Amino acid sequence: MKAKVGIIQFPGTNCEYDTQNAFAALGCETQILWHKEDTIPEGTDLLVVAGGFSYGDYLRSGAIAKMSPIMKAVKEYADNGGKVLGICNGFQVLTECGLLPGALKRNEGLHFISRHHYLKVASINNAFLNQCKVNDILNIPIAHHDGNFYIDAQGLSELYANDQVLLQYTDEQCNISNPNGSVDSIAGICNKTKNVFGLMPHPERAMESLLGSSDGRRMLEGFLSA
Amino acid sequence: MKAIVNVFLKNGVLDSQGKAVQHALSGHGFATVSDVRVGKQIIIEINETDAESAKTKVAQMCEDLLANTVIEDYEIEIQA
Numbered sequence: 035m036k037a038k039v040g041i042i043q044f045p046g047t048n049c050e051y052d053t054q055n056a057f058a059a060l061g062c063e064t065q066i067l068w069h070k071e072d073t074i075p076e077g078t079d080l081l082v083v084a085g086g087f088s089y090g091d092y093l094r095s096g097a098i099a100k101m102s103p104i105m106k107a108v109k110e111y112a113d114n115g116g117k118v119l120g121i122c123n124g125f126q127v128l129t130e131c132g133l134l135p136g137a138l139k140r141n142e143g144l145h146f147i148s149r150h151h152y153l154k155v156a157s158i159n160n161a162f163l164n165q166c167k168v169n170d171i172l173n174i175p176i177a178h179h180d181g182n183f184y185i186d187a188q189g190l191s192e193l194y195a196n197d198q199v200l201l202q203y204t205d206e207q208c209n210i211s212n213p214n215g216s217v218d219s220i221a222g223i224c225n226k227t228k229n230v231f232g233l234m235p236h237p238e239r240a241m242e243s244l245l246g247s248s249d250g251r252r253m254l255e256g257f258l259s260a
Numbered sequence: 261m262k263a264i265v266n267v268f269l270k271n272g273v274l275d276s277q278g279k280a281v282q283h284a285l286s287g288h289g290f291a292t293v294s295d296v297r298v299g300k301q302i303i304i305e306i307n308e309t310d311a312e313s314a315k316t317k318v319a320q321m322c323e324d325l326l327a328n329t330v331i332e333d334y335e336i337e338i339q340a
Contacts, residue, residue, distance in 0.1 A: 093326070094328055101324075129330070130328065136330065137330040184330070184331055215276070
């Protein structure tokens with residue numbers, strides 16, 4: 035049976051169709067869910083909060099989106115163990131609404147960064163990166179202004195203690211290389227119960243080697259094997 | 261009634277914009293500038309008659325939306 039992937043769309047979301055295309059390429063049934071809906075379709079296997087600029091990033095990235103009707107349903111879905119993935123602006127939305135710890139601040143260098151970046155897989159003990167190996171290097175595009183992951187010292191030690199740090203920015207040789215000032219160069223995390231995932235890089239833009247990298251496939255495929 | 265809300269990054273959370281402005285001011289010859297913080301001000305008109313009640317509601321707005329208390333602090337001033 036085809037896995038069912040729901041993709042959340044706010045006004046200003048702009049990666050929903052790339053995300054849909056990526057999961058369709060992996061053989062999934064996909065559905066775009068407008069933010070005014072207040073239920074998640076029965077039988078949804080994965081919810082993706084797609085990237086973009088929800089509400090023009092007004093106030094703070096992801097802040098206004100968290101007030102949308104669908105986010106209540108997303109929280110319920112996650113609280114019942116449903117798998118949720120936030121990519122880029124989706125990661126910001128998930129931290130804003132408290133489904134993921136920490137916050138995403140303005141990049142340290144204050145510039146919008148749009149380029150390919152290498153990532154190191156830090157943990158595979160989860161439903162997301164189980165097709166990867168620890169210290170695998172993935173080449174994935176980043177495109178963000180507010181990707182500077184912040185968490186206080188206690189929160190950071192809890193992340194490590196619970197194996198919640200999933201991805202870190204590196205160079206091709208696996209040395210830490212921090213583009214945006216994130217604490218410990220963190221690019222992606224999950225929640226304590228390991229069913230909510232967030233990352234700033236865009237795996238859905240790395241599905242074809244013709245377009246620079248197909249490493250995103252290995253990441254997204256994890257959800258389909260669990 | 262009017263509520264003035266000031267939102268700033270918490271002490272200890274690096275304010276990159278503040279630092280950039282500080283460097284620009286120093287470079288422009290304002291040698292006595294020792295620190296700059298950049299935040300935002302939100303002005304809310306609220307139909308309340310009691311200042312305490314207005315402040316309680318605005319504080320709830322800050323907790324729910326106006327500030328991200330993981331990284332930001334807020335101050336509320338109520339004007340009649």
